[in-house]
Amino acid sequence: MTKHDKLSNSFRNQPDERGHFGQFGGRYVAETLMPLILDLEKHYRAAQADPAFAEEFDDLLEHYVGRPSPLYFAERLTDHIRKEAPEGKGAQIWFKRDELNHTGAHKINNCIGQILLAKRMGKTRIIAETGAGQHGVATATVCARFGLPCVIYMGATDIERQKPNIFRMRLLGAEVVPVTSGSATLKDAMNDALRDWVANVHDTFYIIGTAAGPHPYPELVRDFQSVIGREAREQLLERTGRLPDLLVAAIGGGSNAIGLFHPFLDDPDVDMLGVEAAGHGLNKQHAASLAGGKPGILHGNKTYLLQDEDGQIDEAHSISAGLDYPGIGPEHSWLKESGRVRYDSVTDTEALEAFQLLCGTEGIIPALEPSHAIAAVAREAVKMDKDQIILANLCGRGDKDIFTVAEALGTEI
Amino acid sequence: MTGLSSSFPTDRAALVAFVTGGDPTAADTGAILDALVEGGADIIELGMPFTDPMADGPAIQAANIRSLSAGTKTADILSIATAFRERHPTVPLVLMGYANPMTIRGADWFADACVNAGVDGVICVDIPVEEDDSLGDALRAKDVAVIRLATPTTDNERLPEILNNASGFLYYVSVAGITGLQQAAQASIEEAVARLKAGTDLPVAVGFGVRTPEQAADIARVADGVVVGSAIVEIIAEHGADAAPHVKDYIKSLSDAIRSAR
Numbered sequence: 001m002t003k004h005d006k007l008s009n010s011f012r013n014q015p016d017e018r019g020h021f022g023q024f025g026g027r028y029v030a031e032t033l034m035p036l037i038l039d040l041e042k043h044y045r046a047a048q049a050d051p052a053f054a055e056e057f058d059d060l061l062e063h064y065v066g067r068p069s070p071l072y073f074a075e076r077l078t079d080h081i082r083k084e085a086p087e088g089k090g091a092q093i094w095f096k097r098d099e100l101n102h103t104g105a106h107k108i109n110n111c112i113g114q115i116l117l118a119k120r121m122g123k124t125r126i127i128a129e130t131g132a133g134q135h136g137v138a139t140a141t142v143c144a145r146f147g148l149p150c151v152i153y154m155g156a157t158d159i160e161r162q163k164p165n166i167f168r169m170r171l172l173g174a175e176v177v178p179v180t181s182g183s184a185t186l187k188d189a190m191n192d193a194l195r196d197w198v199a200n201v202h203d204t205f206y207i208i209g210t211a212a213g214p215h216p217y218p219e220l221v222r223d224f225q226s227v228i229g230r231e232a233r234e235q236l237l238e239r240t241g242r243l244p245d246l247l248v249a250a251i252g253g254g255s256n257a258i259g260l261f262h263p264f265l266d267d268p269d270v271d272m273l274g275v276e277a278a279g280h281g282l283n284k285q286h287a288a289s290l291a292g293g294k295p296g297i298l299h300g301n302k303t304y305l306l307q308d309e310d311g312q313i314d315e316a317h318s319i320s321a322g323l324d325y326p327g328i329g330p331e332h333s334w335l336k337e338s339g340r341v342r343y344d345s346v347t348d349t350e351a352l353e354a355f356q357l358l359c360g361t362e363g364i365i366p367a368l369e370p371s372h373a374i375a376a377v378a379r380e381a382v383k384m385d386k387d388q389i390i391l392a393n394l395c396g397r398g399d400k401d402i403f404t405v406a407e408a409l410g411t412e413i
Numbered sequence: 414m415t416g417l418s419s420s421f422p423t424d425r426a427a428l429v430a431f432v433t434g435g436d437p438t439a440a441d442t443g444a445i446l447d448a449l450v451e452g453g454a455d456i457i458e459l460g461m462p463f464t465d466p467m468a469d470g471p472a473i474q475a476a477n478i479r480s481l482s483a484g485t486k487t488a489d490i491l492s493i494a495t496a497f498r499e500r501h502p503t504v505p506l507v508l509m510g511y512a513n514p515m516t517i518r519g520a521d522w523f524a525d526a527c528v529n530a531g532v533d534g535v536i537c538v539d540i541p542v543e544e545d546d547s548l549g550d551a552l553r554a555k556d557v558a559v560i561r562l563a564t565p566t567t568d569n570e571r572l573p574e575i576l577n578n579a580s581g582f583l584y585y586v587s588v589a590g591i592t593g594l595q596q597a598a599q600a601s602i603e604e605a606v607a608r609l610k611a612g613t614d615l616p617v618a619v620g621f622g623v624r625t626p627e628q629a630a631d632i633a634r635v636a637d638g639v640v641v642g643s644a645i646v647e648i649i650a651e652h653g654a655d656a657a658p659h660v661k662d663y664i665k666s667l668s669d670a671i672r673s674a675r
Contacts, residue, residue, distance in 0.1 A: 018543065027543050028512050030468045032564040032589050034541045035571060181474060182464065194467045199590035201566055297512040297539065298465060302547075310487045311517030313464040 011265035011340050014331060019215020021334035027214040029300045032198045041216045043121050048223075053116060060112045061227060064145070067109075069228075070097040071235035071391075076361040081381045091245065091384035093377055095394040096232045096260065099366065105396035106228060106256045107138035111207055113224030115142040118205035125200065126150045128207045129193040131158055131186035131252065132322030132369065133165025134396055135209030140174035142207075150174040153193040155185040158321045165400050183315040186252075186325045190299050210253025211329035214300030218329050225259025232391060233263050244391035246271045246380060250373040251343070252287070252323035254332045256395035261341060271342070274332060275376040277318035278345035285317035288345040289328040290336050303330040319348035319404065320368035322396070350375040352408055355398065367396030368404065417533045417558045417581035420505045421616040422455065425675055426633035428668050429618050430454035431509060431642030432660075433462055433476035434493050435485025437653045442493045443500075445649065448661035450504055453668025456618075456638070457497070458536065461490050461510030468538045470593035472643040475650060487514055491530045498531030507560065507581070509536040512548070520551035527557045534558030534581040542574050549578060558582075563609055565589045565601070572612050582616040582638060583609060593643025596622035603635045626670030633674040641667060 014021045019041075027037055047053040061067040074093045082090030098106040118126060126143050128150070130136030136152040143150035152169055156178045159166055169176050182188035190213075197206045211221040236244055247264060249257035251274045264270045279286035286292060289304040296305040298313060306314040306326035316326040335341040346354075351368055354375035358366050366374060370393065377392045384390070398405070406413045421427045430449045434442050442459075449457055462480040466473060490508070497506060508515075508527065515523050515537055527535060535557055540548050542561065549559045558581030566589055567575060576583070585605060587597035602619055609617050619632045620640025632639045648663055649656040 026547075027541060028539045029541060030538055030564075031541055031562040031575070032468075032566050032586065034543065035566045035568065181478075187465065191465050191467050195470075195591045198468065199594075201589055296517055297547075299467070300539075305513075307513070307517070309517070311463075311513035311515075312481060313513070 015219055021331045024302050024330035024333040025215055026302050028297045029214045036201050037214050044216050044220050057113055065102045065108050068231040069100050072097050074362050080361050081378055085382040089382055090386055091381045091388040091390045094391045097394055099394045099397035103138045103141050105134040107135045109227055110221050110224040111138040111142045114207040115146050123205035125204045126207055127193050127196050127204055129153045129189040131324055133162040137165050137168045139207050140169040140172035144172045152176045153179050153189040155189045156180045157184040161404050162321055211255040211258045212253045218331055221255050222258045222262055225255050226262045228259040229263035243267055243270050245388040246390045248273045248373050248377050248392040250275045250369045252325050254329035256393050258331055260393045274341055274343045275372045276345040277323035277372055278347040279317040281347055287316035287318040287323050290343045291345050298327055301330045303333045304328050322369040344376055346372040346375040365398035367398045368401045370395045417505050418616055421637050426636055426671050427455035427638040428671050429456040429638050429640040431458040432645055433460035433480050434490040435462055435480035436476040436649055437479050438483040439485050439489035441654050443496055444657040445660055446497050448657040449664055450501055452661040452664025454664050456505045458507045458509045461514050463511040463514055468591055470591040472593045472646045476646045491526050494530035494532055505533045507534040508532050512537055512539045516548055520548045524551040524555040528555050534560045536560045560584055562586050576613045582618050583613055585617055585619045586621050587619050588621040599631050606636045626666045629667045630670040630674040633671040
């Protein structure tokens, strides 16, 4: 096989120089932003070639974020699932513990990378959008750490269901701007962040929280989050001497999933499953863009979107604010169409059950986002042999969600 | 080259008027467009409503929501355009909007729809020249003008790329920001228009934040066209289905100012 063949057969050499993942991705932004996006790409290429950038990133991940995050064999969850599995079935379940990161989710990995880029570009003001508030907290955290003013756009609906995170962001010195337009959730927060950015291009850096948006964001967010998959690969090899049979991760925009998957994409024996939020059910209101959407253009990229026949964007629904988005990162759209990654979905009810299952079997309170992954893990594990390994990303902790869960379970706190 | 660029008057600036199609309802837009023409607008920009108008300020966001809430579909916008073309065979008509509603049925479908509706040109806010092949080729093949936007962040190095394959006119967005909120300083507009005109023979129209006859006249002294949008949309917000006469009066005040500017 020639070098060229090898490259063309790789799933890890996307996007192309225009930021396209097959037909997806790209740079669909207003002209005002275009020069800035091109400048960001130039600075990112320079940072990639600069060992000092990687060194500072790695140092902060180790000493500030607390990486590497542990890889944990969930023995009691595995046993619990085996009890209900057919004879000989019930795969081993391992979790990548990214919920143990500083700020309680994987979001901080990307924020460290982007604020270092912002510094390199001489930007003095940071903006971000947030859904569940985890990315907002992570952004406010790095802004406090680097002494930069921070404005977080958050849908008014999300503010209502994520009050603890609002207080955290304000404690960290961020201004939280409630967004009331549209459905007042993540997509509308992203619209308002883009409107702020277009009016403040000269001094402002937009830290996008997921592997979506105009090129080069999907690529650089993936690269910063790929630390998850690189660590997991090394840790599992060291502990078991083998690669996992199946990777599982929840998907809203898809940054924790692409971060886990990407380092394994060229390992043909590693199966991968991305889990979208089926909300009230795929035939009702949900947030599963791949399952229920079709390709379109929103927020700077072409990707699968929930939309009507005229291309008007539908409102998404998930109990998990972090998954409540009518789109998905463009690389996932491409991985779906190429067949490399399977995608499935989990309802609000199933995620709530999985949330409680992990609390009871492992003493870990997961966020509602990875609860979707856990539900899918339980579904898959019973179909797999006992000696097989599932590695799932526990991308956030559930402290922020206890009010939502209490309400869903009809309990008063 | 389409006929759009030659439709600009030679002895004065053109008045380019924007309204969101279907605001407050699709049934009202025809009368509002007629009011624009009767008031003295030279070129009509008909906005295609979108759920997520990222480049627009509060006034046009609200217009998009009103239109969609009233049930406006893409088919309605095309019907509005078709009917306008029948009533006004020679008044230039441009569709303005976002990529997703324009490309959802395919670029060729949209280009054909423009031709059938008598649309002379298209302004797509979120398809920069880097993604031109997702719509521009199809429009040019059908002789529909691809109107490009230049902004204060478009430097001299980038300008030729924007002008490559541009047609109709060049729309200078005079403020780095969203529609309707602030107006650029006259000096910066003059400098920018001179820079743009040095690079192209296309007419240069200037917009974003233009509200008063005085502002329109100032721009009309240096540019080939003055674009007004949010201020008209605010009149429609205030008067709803009865907006047409108010729109006509307002447009007349701008048109008079532009006609006596030079």
